[in-house]
Every structure is written in C-alpha cells, then in structure tokens.
Amino acid sequence: MWKIYFFGAGKKGKYWVKFLKEFNMAPEGFIDNNQLLWGSSYEGVPVYAPDRLNAGVFDYVAVTCNAGEVIFWQLLEMGIEEDRILFGYHRLKNYLFYFVAKSSMPGGFIIPESAVRPKPRVLFDLQNGMVLGGVEAWVYGLAGQLKQQGVEGAYLTTDNTVEAFVDKTYPSHLFRYLEYMGEKEIIESSVRVIAENLPCTIICNFPQYIFWSACIAKMRYPGQVRIIAVQHNDDKAYYEAYALWCKYIDRCLAISMDIEEKLAAYGVDRDKMMSIGWYVSCDKTLCRSWSKEGFPIQIGYAGRVTVTQKRVDLLLEIALKLKEKNIRFCLNIAGTGNYAEIMDRRVQEEGLCSYVNMIGCIARGKIPDFWKKQDIMVSCSEWEGHSISQSEAMAAGAVPVVTDVSGARDDVADRYNGFVVPVGDLDAFTDTICFLYHNRGKMEQMGKHAHETVYKRQKEMDEKAFWDRLLGEMWNH
Numbered sequence: 001m002w003k004i005y006f007f008g009a010g011k012k013g014k015y016w017v018k019f020l021k022e023f024n025m026a027p028e029g030f031i032d033n034n035q036l037l038w039g040s041s042y043e044g045v046p047v048y049a050p051d052r053l054n055a056g057v058f059d060y061v062a063v064t065c066n067a068g069e070v071i072f073w074q075l076l077e078m079g080i081e082e083d084r085i086l087f088g089y090h091r092l093k094n095y096l097f098y099f100v101a102k103s104s105m106p107g108g109f110i111i112p113e114s115a116v117r118p119k120p121r122v123l124f125d126l127q128n129g130m131v132l133g134g135v136e137a138w139v140y141g142l143a144g145q146l147k148q149q150g151v152e153g154a155y156l157t158t159d160n161t162v163e164a165f166v167d168k169t170y171p172s173h174l175f176r177y178l179e180y181m182g183e184k185e186i187i188e189s190s191v192r193v194i195a196e197n198l199p200c201t202i203i204c205n206f207p208q209y210i211f212w213s214a215c216i217a218k219m220r221y222p223g224q225v226r227i228i229a230v231q232h233n234d235d236k237a238y239y240e241a242y243a244l245w246c247k248y249i250d251r252c253l254a255i256s257m258d259i260e261e262k263l264a265a266y267g268v269d270r271d272k273m274m275s276i277g278w279y280v281s282c283d284k285t286l287c288r289s290w291s292k293e294g295f296p297i298q299i300g301y302a303g304r305v306t307v308t309q310k311r312v313d314l315l316l317e318i319a320l321k322l323k324e325k326n327i328r329f330c331l332n333i334a335g336t337g338n339y340a341e342i343m344d345r346r347v348q349e350e351g352l353c354s355y356v357n358m359i360g361c362i363a364r365g366k367i368p369d370f371w372k373k374q375d376i377m378v379s380c381s382e383w384e385g386h387s388i389s390q391s392e393a394m395a396a397g398a399v400p401v402v403t404d405v406s407g408a409r410d411d412v413a414d415r416y417n418g419f420v421v422p423v424g425d426l427d428a429f430t431d432t433i434c435f436l437y438h439n440r441g442k443m444e445q446m447g448k449h450a451h452e453t454v455y456k457r458q459k460e461m462d463e464k465a466f467w468d469r470l471l472g473e474m475w476n477h
Contacts, residue, residue: 001103003058004086004096007031007050007075008065009042016064016092017043022184023100028058033074053078060095062086090207090237097187097212098244101219120199120226120475122146122153125214127206129161130172132336132361133304134388135205135232136165138278140364142203143169145279145463151471154197156190156210177209191217194225201226201471207241215248226250226474230276231259232385234406239266246272250474255386256407274470278388281368282395282458286451288372290397290444296328297437300374300398302367302389305337312339314380314426319352321430327437331378334359334370371396375443376436381405382423394418394450395458399443401432417449 006013009030020026030047032038037047053061053075061080063071072087086092124139139155146153147169155172173193180186190213194200198221204211211229218225229242230253242252243266252268253276254260264270291297307313312333319331333343333356340358347356362370371377377393379402384390386407390400394411400418402408412418421428436443 002060002099003028004060004062004099005029005031005048005053005058006045006062006064007071008063008067009034009037009045009047010065012066013064014043016062016096017045019093019096019183020100022182025100025103027062031061050074050078053080058084060084060086062092062095063088064092091240094207094212094237094241094244097216101212101216117152117197117199119152120201120471121197122151122471123194123197123200123202124153124155124170125202125204125206125210126155126157126172127160127208127210129159130155130157130165130167131161132165132364137364137388138232139203139205140167140169141279142463142467143167146467149464149468156193156202158209175209187213187216191220195221198224199226199475200224201228201474204229205232207238211241211245215245218248228253228470228474231255231263234259234262234383234385239263239268243267251470256410258406258410259385276466277457277461277463278391279458279461279463280388280391280395280454282451282455284455286397286448288397290375290440290447293440296330297433298373298375299329299331299433300334300371300377300393301331301379302334302362302370302377302393303379303387305333305335305340305343307339309382309384310337311380311382311424312337312343314424314429315378316343316346316350316352316356317426318378318380318429318433319355320350321426322433323352323355325430325434327434329355329433329437331356332359332370332374333357334362336361367392368396371398374398375447376401376433378429378433379403380424380429384408386410391454395454397447397451399436399446399450401429401436411453413449413453417446417453 004027006016006027009032013030026045030042030045031050032047038049040047061075065071068087075085086095153170155170157172158175159178177186186209194217202214204214214227227249228251229249231238239262246268251274252272253274254263255276260273304310305312322329344358347353371393377398377400381403384405384407390402390411394400400412403423404420408420412420414420419432
C-alpha cells in the first residue's frame, strides 16, 4: 500500500481527504508550514512539520494548498524527486484513483457465463459529452463504420456540457455526474454500466472517469474487458495516465509520430502501441477554385471557439494586423464554444464586421464544402494531437498555416503544401498569409499539393481492415 502525505492542511486538503475517506482510506498525514498546526490533527489526520519528509519513508507527497507552485519548489529544494510530487488537480486525481483501485477496491468478480454476450461489444468513451469536437467526430465516424461491420456497441457519455448533439448510431448511456454524491458513486456507477455490457472493448479517448472506471472494471472482471486507449492530444495528463495504468491497457493508439515517441518516453510499452490514422473525405480529383488576384483571400477556421488550447482570440489579432497591411480578406470561423459570444462582440468593437464571418456550427456533411471555399486554413492552437480539421482542410485544397504542434508535420511539409509557424508568433502568421495573398499562383499550387498528400494517405489506408484486425487480435490471445 502506498504511503502518501498531503502538503497543505486547509480547504483543498479537506477536499482531498474527503476523496480518500469515501473509499475508507486516509493519507499518512498532513505536512504544513504553519508551525501552530504541528502536532494537531485536521479532519482526523495528524499534521506534521516539513522535516517529517526528510526520512523519505513515503511514496508520494500531494500538494493540497492554494500556494501550490511555491510548495512544489519547496519540495524540490528539500531534495524530493519531481516524480514523487503530485502537483495539479488531474495528476493528483489520477494517482489517487490508482491508489484506491490497488488498495481498497474489491476485485476478481467473475460473472456467470450465462450472463455474458456471445460477441464482445464496443463501448465508446465520450467523457466530455456528445459534442461536435474533433475527437467526438472521430468517434462518430468510427462508430458508423463498425456498425456497418456488424459490431454491437454503445456510447458512454456525460452531462459535462450544455451543448446538445445526438448521434444515434449506437444507444448511449448518460452519466449524470452533477447528480452524484461523490467520487465513489461516479466510479461505481460507471463500472456497473460496463459490467452490464460484458464482454466489451472500451475505446477510451480521455484519461478521466470513464478511463479510470474501465481499468477498475478490468480488475473486477478479468478476461471480460479489453481497453484501447487513444492518445488524441499532446497533453501531459494523457501520457501520465496511460503510463500509470499501462498494465490494464491492451492497446495504446498514437495519432502522431511525436505522440508515439513521447508515450515511450513516459514508459508505455512499445509492444502495446500502434499508430493510427483516420478517414476524411477526399476526392480523387480536386474540383475547386482559389481566389484570384484583386479579390479577398478566404481564410478558414473550423473547430471549438475557445481560448484554451485553440487560442481563437489570436485570430482577431491576426485579422487586425492584416487590416493594417491593407490585405483584403475574409476570415470565416465555423464552430461553437465558450468564447464565441465574446469574439462576436470583439469583432464589432474592433471594426472587423466586414472582415470576419462568424458562421457557427455546421453539419459534418458540409465540412468538405466549407473547406473548398477557403484558400487558407489557419490554426493558432497551443497544442494538438493530430488535427482532423487540418487534414479535412488539406483534402479540400486549403493551404494550412498552422502552429508547430504535434501532428502538424505529419501532414505539412513546410513551404510545399503548407506552412508551420512557431506557437504564438502572430507576425509569422501575418507574413505567411501576406505571402500567399501576393502569390496566388503559388497558393493554388500548394493547395493542390495539400490535396495530393491527403489523398495518397487515404488511398493507402484501410480502416476496416485495421479495426477488424485490432479487435480480433485482442480477443484471440
């Protein structure tokens, strides 16, 4: 059993103690810099001075206070290794669930064979709700393909979002997290639903509750659960979660070369890793036109309208710079998100109404048509996994101008079929768009190269065979 200390006997510490107490567990003690608390107890847990850690008789120290970064550096200065410091909400929750699962969760429940379906089902993790994000679009497409192949399945989704979208390819189970009493109820309800669908393969897309529940279900029902963990994003939380729970993962799918290397660096077994592509609509012959000299250049963005990760706020900064340079352009923004209303207001305040077109959400089937009307696809993302929007745009001949994030260089050969610019470098974005504006023939040539790149990849890809083989292999060994 792990020995864990919580550093910070305050409100945050109380929250995390309550977390463990739901599972009849508690930390070894609290560590606190306030000497008035030393020797006392908080929430029934003893409080110690920091020098308690000098003996090194512990596995982890969890930072459970508001001044988290200060405490993190204090622990490093005390000589505690960084990998033994649990700092950050998601990292702490990931490790605590693992701690709980290994220490107090009941396991080894074997269900009667009569209660098990003759053919495994596929369960799809939609942790963030049934929305229209890139990951979700990939799930809906894969679900449609597997259903055509005769695979039974179900969506596992949540009330994490107010956005409403319904894909009826498979039935869905909605976890009402907002109504649950605590962490244990969330996990137990999820494990129960998985148990009702045995045997099953769970395609986990997010390192959160559904993923944790899938691993715990695999502990409880050995031989009845298979887990495919997909690394969609170049996010530390994914790497850490998949590495920690690697024992329970049957296959880990990486959507870019960069992600595959990082997974290995975090300790995920290469034998469990597979590279994965995805299908996007791409005609053999590209039928479209690009804007001619003297006409406004069409710049497209399609995705979540958010500042976090996507940095759509920077699109307006780029628009202002282009306006200052007397570039004639139209920035067409398709999508929804929590920044949409603010962005709409800023467009008006900055006098960009004749330059920026807020389209809103468009149907998946109309995505190719949207991109065929764009000369340029732009993305200011601070991180990605491997942008589906990037591939869709290139398939339609739009020239990508994207940040240097994971997956960008898997598709984009800089200055051949698009441009890769440093994250946050607005001048590089502006200068690149100005170059394409003044060199329409070059832009058209690059757009054709972009299409050819995606078409060649799609031609060589056989998703049906890939999933037939993958699902079959996991149940035949």
